[in-house]
Amino acid sequence: MKKKIVSLIIGWVLIFQMISFGSDGGEMGTFGGISEGRNLPKTIDAYVDSGLGLITEFEYKEMIYISGAPIEFSGTITVEIDDAKIMDAPAGTYEERYTIDATSIAGDTMSREIVFLTSYRIKESTFKNQIIRVSTMTDWSENFNIDGVDYNLILGQSDFSKSSIEDMTPGVSYYDTVISYNAVYSTSTDDLINISVEGNVYGFQQPWAKVETQDLTMILESTGANEWQMQVHIQPFMKAKKTMYYDETAPFPISFGGTYNQRLEREATLTYEIQTTDLVIEEIDRSGSIYLDINNTVEKLPIPDGLDFIEGHWAEEDLKKLYSMEIFTEVPHDGMQYEAITRGSFVKALCLAMNIDTSDYENLEVATAPQYYGDVEFAHPMYKYIMAASDAKLVQGVGADFNVAKPITRQEAFVIYIRVIGLERLGVSNNPITPFVDDAQIASWARKEIMAGYNLGIIKGDALGKVLPNTMISKTEAAAIINRLIDYCREEISQDYQY
């Protein structure tokens, strides 16, 4: 029995690490194409290893401009990135291999394989990690057959440079990759085509969504018998998110009224704009977009039971959702809807909501377990959450007590809220004046985060323009706040990535 539990926990940690940390994306490749990308993990994956392993082959689409006109190719991309153990060592190398095979409707073909040796190092800040990666191309082959003409990459004259930075904040891991490459192709019509591409790949990953967007500029030059030049601006975008909807049970005599279904959605889009003069492509064809619509997968979440007393309450949906997602874990009881939530419970719920890794604080010995707060000893049920949240810089604390059982105030909750998505820098200064009428009541340590929340449109005043920083929060209000955070993570946070 004990063995079983241990292996389960190890499995959980493994899955967790593969998905949430130490990845700079790359599921779309680096050539301006789009792929479906890997799905976000299902909730059940945390409990059971399906044994299916990680999927590495994805549906792929790319616009190819090498013939002088945009042609849509569809096929597959295989992405093999051997970075599973990246967090184990502060620096090291691993191999990345991208294999693409695709065809166009007209029967044109392409195949491409590129291999990188990527060196990485982890720069540890006090509370978060950065990962810096530099990739060196070690092998590259490409051939196209378009309209009877063969195009082959000349490896000796081509080079590829790529480097990325990943910023791992408490709940969200953001990255930015810079790409610059130059590819030279010989053609069967004795032309020489030079394609140079420069641009950035931005993205983030968190438990509710992941996004990758590329902003690439490609310059093509053909010399030889057919001389032409073309510049293309390419913006591939990929998003995966988890959403949920209520699935009411149709039969009347059934033991539960309904459940939440979690939907795992994915989509990828690509827009391109050709700036050309010499080659007349009709203006209407100079820009376009393609869309990869991927079927959603669905997963049932547990029945939020024991909540009959909340039926019809303002916060019924929020509370049911959080119980369904197992983010609220307190035994439901009538009266909780107007009880204040404690600091400990709020932090625990956020840890669960943002999948904050608590594995460092599991399976410890009482004697050697570290302790940050006087009132959160090893035996405390909140121990691992508050310790992990503290490590993640979610909660601050030097001081005797965490005040784990004290009700949390709105400003404390907002600060944690903004820190979990790592966007406190948008508050600009450490001590700004906020636009709220009751600004004077906001504690100095909460100002930056509250301002960032205002700038992001997350924190809004009430009808009188007050933010009520020192008011306590009921459990149902906390449910609404956390639910709002999850919704923000599912959707709005990605908005600026699609422009």
Place this chain on the structure above:
Amino acid sequence: MKKRVLVILLVMVYMVQASLSVIGQTDLFIETDEINQVYNANPSGNIIIGNLQFNDISTNHWAQEAVSRLGALEIIKGYPNGSYGPSDQVSKEVALTMMVRAIGMEADAILAAETIALANPGSDIIDVWSRGYMQIASNIGLITPAELADALTVDQVTLDPETDFIRGSAVTREQIAVWLVNAIGQIDPNLLPPLYTLNTIYDYTDVSDITAEYGPYIEAVTAQKIMQGNNNRFNPKGELTRAELAQIMKNLDTILFDAMGYARFTGVVGKINDISTNGVGTTVSTREILVRNQDGLVDQFNYSLTTNEIGKTTILDTPVLRGSRVGSLKSLQEGEEIEYIVDPLTNTLLYVYRKGGTEPYNITGQLEPLTDLANNKLSIMNNGVVSTYTLSAGLYDSANTRIRMADIWYKIGDAPVDQYVTLTLQENIIMSIEVTPGVVLFQEVSGIVKSINTTFKYITITDWNGNEVTKNYTVGALTVEKQFYYDDEDEIGYIDEMFPDFRFDERDATIDTIEVGDIVHMRLNPSNLTYVTAISAKTNYVVKYGTVKEVNHHGAEGSSILVNYEDGATAFSNVDGSVPIKKQGNNVNMTVMQPGDTIRMLVNQAVINPGTITESIKEIVIDAYGNQVVQVYRGKLGTLNQVQEQISLISSYTLGKVGWANYKQAVKLDFGKEVSYFYNGAQITLSYALNYLSNSNLEVYVVTENYYGSEVARLVSIRDGRDSVIDYSNITYSNGFDTINLLSLADDISVDPGTIVIKNNRLVEIGNIMSPDYAQIILNGSSSAAIVNIEPEPSNDAIDIFRGRIATINDGNSFKVLSHASLMDMAWLYSPIERVFTIDYDTVIIDENGPLDLADFISYSDISQVDAVYTIIADGDYASHIIMNPYAQEGVTGEIYDVANGQIMIKDVMVYASATGLWDDLSFTNSYAQVNLLDNSIIIKNNEVISVNQLEDGDQIRILTTEDLQEKLLLSDTRDVNGYIILVER
């Protein structure tokens, strides 16, 4: 012989420099640090505390501490009447008793006393209380067997005071020294060995009085400052008081503790916790006292009071000398500096001496390299003096690789060595460390601009601490640098005065460019701190998204836009004429922004006061794909698939120019980001639609928007009336919210929130319907509009079509035509005047073979274009298209019903005969024709050249060609013509 010598013992008082600043600070880590050792209070502590309440030791007696301490260690005891007798002479028996107790042999002494009593039944020896101690003193060689015999003599009067050992007689100081050394030597000869090299005793003027063989013993106690004498006299033959003896025993300090097997520590009480545990019948009340000891570690004292089932209480307590009285362990307070003695064997706390409430204080110095972190030590240097202190355990990690200063953990290599740090010390333990900022070179203030007054020349900012700061400036003596939002951030980084450089610097700016809300750093004038000499600023913006609801242009002043934000809020914003507007990466004119566009704005936002903010728009990006209507569907609601987020329509049509067309048995549409549902004009939920409206006979209208080349549902409007199509006509009236009137229809038409209003391919609000918009209306019911589809009224009036013969070409810039003809309706009007048209890289040049490079459009070499005749599409003098195609005089009109494979199929064909100048039906029975498109065909719609796939079914077109189709049909029974110029007219 008895010599009375007055001895005064010096008591050293250590004082802490009072100049150190005092701050209120508690031990931050006391509860989280690991407990080093737990000491329970003494089971007999409660009785000892009672015994130590001596009535003759005044509260400020100099020996009070020594007496209490030795009492707690059970070396000295008081008289049965509750007094101690501090001034009483110490007798030999008392002195020896103390020695025996001090070396932990009291139990042996008691046993020996019993043995003696048993061996002498009936003897008065039983009255000699010290008999056991004397026996032990003899056993360990402090006194000789002869002396023991004297001591055990019941009647001491029989002894000779000069030669015999009178147990009750006063002991001399030198005797005490000898006994002390010998007694301690019993435990460990190395603790306090006699010193045979005599040094210190020669400092005493009365050294000659010392009994010669006692010299090494007195040397030992004086070298260790256990006994010191007075006025350079040791006074070896002097007597001493009980208080003095207590002090001497205390001075043994660690020697005594080592001898007794005890340990002494110092520390600060950090935290007191009370815990009560209730069992069946028993109650245990425990007070845990956490103490930060001299090594920076945490020790815990436990006081406990247990009441068992039968009401018996057991107390574990330890005497605490606190202030002037001996009390319980419970009297300790947080923050008190203490000295404590424990028995490490049993982990019992024996005695606590509160040295006084120590206040934490700060000292500052330069941090030395952290070479001794392994021993929890940190050193700082102040004026060349290196001082080393012990760290609280919470300030470094257990692996000794990191240290915490303020709230930051530094790795050893990263610690700010040589920087000034301020240590908060309590009892020489470092409680916290702050890093002092480096040397200040400039006076600068930084913050966010709150207001700026260019008339009176002052600027007010809110600084990083939230304070309002106002500074003056003089324009002449102020340099301003500003980072604009569109410049890359790495442009910041060089300071002009340091690297004078006179090339273009985009950061050079003036005070006028500073806006409310900017982040600024202002350098103050050193001679007048109310003035600033330099400002470095950066735009501080936020990103907002919304949908444009209204655009009001105000000419050069810009425009105001009504924006619907994501959360449903709407607000007007002014857009300055200079604000860049971008679409698909290009800068565009303000007029490009249309109601219905989705936009992303960079907004400079400033908080003037809590509750008041100002915003100014710095940049607008129009989403080229956002809210672009692709199709309008009509059908019956099939299902709403929640897993795949799709809606299905049964028996669907799409809206075209001619009304509903393109029948399909079923279509499936993906949901967009936000879908809204309406039923007869009122907004409903998805569930309502699912439950009550699916598979019914209602008409469902679905608007889809472009989503990256695909289409997604945006609005679903369900109605229960009958559908009818009204052809395009002009709106004559709109009240902006519920009624419109159409030129072609007498009755008013009602519109409601469920009415789909499409203007310029964008889904817009009802308010955007205006006279004289040109609209197609779908009625549902007799007078309710389901769809209002507004399009630009077709017109090609703004462009001119010429034919001209090239005279000269100014390469890439312009060309001149010898003469030209302009197309008016169907006639080419000739003009002999030369005319110049400008061209550029955007000009499309097409000859019979297709596109011609601008570089090949030249007037020399074998490809010279001089004398060639071209059709020119011109906007004023600018030629947008130059096409070489034949002189097309004949004409055909018709309505498109199919476009495929480079051919346009038209119906209701009319033919123009240039000979007669009349239009005629092609056929009265089957009037259709085929228009062939060639490489040099040109299609014009709404003053723009379009491509063939932009043509729609229902478009009314006019074709200029070279053949008379009517004649051709008659002669060759073919109905196709080549279309050279195709004009979309409706």
